[in-house]
Amino acid sequence: MIDLLSPETQVLRFRRRVYFAAGIVLVCFGLLFARFVWLQVVMHDYYQTRAEDNRIALMPISPNRGLIVDRNGEILARNYSAYTLEIQPSRVTHLDDTLDELARVVTIEPRDRRRLRKLMEESRNFDSLPIRTRLTDDEVARFIAQRYRFPGVEVRARLFRQYPNTELASHVLGYMGRINKRDAERIDETGNADNYRGTDHIGKAGLEQFYESDLHGVTGYEQVEVTAAGRPVRVLSRTPAQNGNNLRLTLDAGLQRVVEQAFGERRGALVAIEPSTGGVLALVSKPTFDPNLFVDGIDATNWDLLNNSPDHPLLNRAIYSSYPPGSTFKPLMALGALTAGKRTPEFAIADPGHFDFGGHRFRDDKVGGHGMVDMHKSIVVSCNTYYYRLAADWGIDGIAGFMSQLGLGSRTGIDLEGESTGVLPSPEWKKKRFKRPEQQKWYAGETVSVGIGQGYNAYTMLQMAHAVSILANDGVVYKPHLVKQVENVRTGAVRRVEAEPTRRVNLKPEHIAVIKQAMVDVNREGTGARAFAGAPYTAAGKTGTAQAFSLRGAQYRGSKLAEKLRDHALFIAFAPVENPKIALAVIVENAGFGAQSAAPIARQVFDYYLLGNKPEGPAPEDSDATDSE
Structure with a gap:
């Protein structure tokens, strides 16, 4: 026997179902709205900062190191700019294979490989380390054309220290060298870590070491808008670097x-x-x-x-x-x-x-x-x-x-x-x-x-x-x-x-x-x-x-x-x-x-x-x- 419900009962049941579904929808929308308020109002400043950080990169600008001249003005230590082929070992899976492939594009001598190994032992894993310095324009052009093949490898323009008189007064002047773990720890202890962002070298001996704080200068910064892939789009603001002080010696x-x-x-x-x-x-x-x-x-x-x-x-x-x-x-x-x-x-x-x-x-x-x-x-x-x-x-x-x-x-x-x-x-x-x-x-x-x-x-x-x-x-x-x-x-x-x-x-x-x-x-x-x-x-x-x-x-x-x-x-x-x-x-x-x-x-x-x-x-x-x- 078929139990037929009255039309009134059927309508009542339908309405209950509608109300229940509407309640669920309202609850969901309420939760969504609450989440929206949490994200857009309560956490607005936090996420805005993170968004800006993703959109804007703070790029350090290395200062020019101060010159060293003798009592009569003859330059004993100066700087020069050159292109450097650099690698981030932490981003490279097979280092030797990558170097073999690079050697087909840019000349890499056995001594360059030995130096890179030595620098890897002394430096932090995520540091960008030089494979070759003083690249020619042709070498730079050849690499740029095939850069997509080498993730973790870049060409950068760097300032290098030069001693034009080679061995003259070498024990007085000392020398520069790449910042190693010991140097980084010492920089952190002195509270100068921010001033050495983007700086790879430091005075290791002689006057270069003794007057490091005078010669180094103050690091500048650029606020750069970047894409999701990290490519720069435009410079938003710039705080220029302050070049290091020059030393005039009593030395003749x-x-x-x-x-x-x-x-x-x-x-x-x-x-x-x-x-x-x-x-x-x-x-x-x-x-x-x-x-x-x-x-x-x-x-x-x-x-x-x-x-x-x-x-x-x-x-x-x-x-x-x-x-x-x-x-x-x-x-x-x-x-x-x-x-x-x-x-x-x-x-x-x-x-x-x-x-x-x-x-x-x-x-x-x-x-x-x-x-x-x-x-x-x-x-x-x-x-x-x-x-x-x-x-x-x-x-x-x-x-x-x-x-x-x-x-x-x-x-x-x-x-x-x-x-x-x-x-x-x-x-x-x-x-x-x-x-x-x-x-x-x-x-x-x-x-x-x-x-x-x-x-x-x-x-x-x-x-x-x-x-x-x-x-x-x-x-x-x-x-x-x-x-x-x-x-x-x-x-x-x-x-x-x-x-x-x-x-x-x-x-x-x-x-x-x-x-x-x-x-x-x-x-x-x-x-x-x-x-x-x-x-x-x-x-x-x-x-x-x-x-x-x-x-x-x-x-x-x-x-x-x-x-x-x-x-x-x-x-x-x-x-x-x-x-x-x-x-x-x-x-x-x-x-x-x-x-x-x-x-x-x-x-x-x-x-x-x-x-x-x-x-x-x-x-x-x-x-x-x-x-x-």
């Missing part, structure tokens, strides 16, 4: 060339200072290196040549390596003895050619001695016996106390990283240096060796040049520095390195006059006479020879020794004596006597700086020079 590039040429292939160091300001005129460490090798990331072959060379070209001998000063120490000993009242200029001794002390015989370099020797003669003929006895009478505490006033045994504070303290021997130093009690004891016989610049004495050429400049400047002390002024290229403002005395050593003018006159006579009639024969200016100097190893009482025969075991040749000097404009200290490693190898270099330096005479080649060695130093 012409003098630096003369010094480096004077050394030739010999190893050593020379530092020349302007006594009246403390400005460094020349700072040479030989052998040198080409800092341009490091700019793109040095390849493994060149790195091995530099790093494994027995001559250690990367070592800055001028500020890091410490050497016994030998007889160049004697004028300072004499000055200290006068100041301390341990000697008078007239006090003389009879030199038998040796000095007996504590059961040990300390020998002079002249068999039979020099006869009667006063202070003046002790410097001119370089009498060891005079200073053996002086050291024994004065004592190590007195010697160390005076030498510390001349800056020996402590850093000068020059504007370079890596300066050594050297060794100014004293009982306190020995206690800190050695661990065992029997090694810590200071013996009186050790003081005797200190008196002639041997024993534990060890100083850098920078320290020796600094001490000589204090003597030349009558006791007035200036801090050695390489930068004369920092120039703001945007405003034209100049920040000068003030040439103000830092202190004064209490020296009597009559004592200084005695030492200066003796050093003048060294170059007139003493051990430096041959090197300075005919000089039209008055130069004060002192030759020196320092042992590279202990002879243990044996007679020195340089020709019978391996080259690395031969004595070092030293020379200190300043000129003109009446108004000193330059003071220097020079060492030629394993070159024998100071008069033979070091003094001729000093003569070329003075002739160029004081007279403008340019030498034609390396300083000659004087094979007939006396060994009495």
Whole structure:
């Protein structure tokens, strides 16, 4: 039997269904509307910002790095623009296959692959790393035509550092290198991460490192509208980068060339200072290196040549390596003895050619001695016996106390990283240096060796040049520095390195006059006479020879020794004596006597700086020079 509903019942049921469906629709629309309100009203600012971020890219603009010029304006470090083929390893699945394909479009040498591998080890995975630099226009055009085949590979225009004089003053300038993980961590720690966005290189050594904050500048930004694929459409706003400051040095590039040429292939160091300001005129460490090798990331072959060379070209001998000063120490000993009242200029001794002390015989370099020797003669003929006895009478505490006033045994504070303290021997130093009690004891016989610049004495050429400049400047002390002024290229403002005395050593003018006159006579009639024969200016100097190893009482025969075991040749000097404009200290490693190898270099330096005479080649060695130093 069919149950027929009344029309009223059917209509009622239909209406209920309609109302239920309408309710569901209303609820859905309500939810949609609520979601719409949430997104468009409550979260409006958040999503608007995200949309803008997707539409607008903030592109860093790297600043031009500041120039480095010498005191006369000669450019020593500058920038150049070049196209670079770069890859993001994180976006490349098969690196070797990609490089093989790229090599069919752009020339890629095996050394380029080795350098890329080295950079990948040092850099973060997402960094853009160079495969090739300095692309030609043809290479750029060929790659651009096939760029679609190489995701993660781009051609970019970059600024690179260039050192136009290649190896000249390389230890002063230092070099640039790519920012590695250690550099990035250090930048983050200093809070400068934003300022290095878009920057791939940083100063790694020398002035490039010490003045990084001045040279780098301030990074700028562009707001660029981009497509969904990241392609730029238009620039919306631009905050220009602020270029780095320029450095004007106290260094004289012409003098630096003369010094480096004077050394030739010999190893050593020379530092020349302007006594009246403390400005460094020349700072040479030989052998040198080409800092341009490091700019793109040095390849493994060149790195091995530099790093494994027995001559250690990367070592800055001028500020890091410490050497016994030998007889160049004697004028300072004499000055200290006068100041301390341990000697008078007239006090003389009879030199038998040796000095007996504590059961040990300390020998002079002249068999039979020099006869009667006063202070003046002790410097001119370089009498060891005079200073053996002086050291024994004065004592190590007195010697160390005076030498510390001349800056020996402590850093000068020059504007370079890596300066050594050297060794100014004293009982306190020995206690800190050695661990065992029997090694810590200071013996009186050790003081005797200190008196002639041997024993534990060890100083850098920078320290020796600094001490000589204090003597030349009558006791007035200036801090050695390489930068004369920092120039703001945007405003034209100049920040000068003030040439103000830092202190004064209490020296009597009559004592200084005695030492200066003796050093003048060294170059007139003493051990430096041959090197300075005919000089039209008055130069004060002192030759020196320092042992590279202990002879243990044996007679020195340089020709019978391996080259690395031969004595070092030293020379200190300043000129003109009446108004000193330059003071220097020079060492030629394993070159024998100071008069033979070091003094001729000093003569070329003075002739160029004081007279403008340019030498034609390396300083000659004087094979007939006396060994009495």
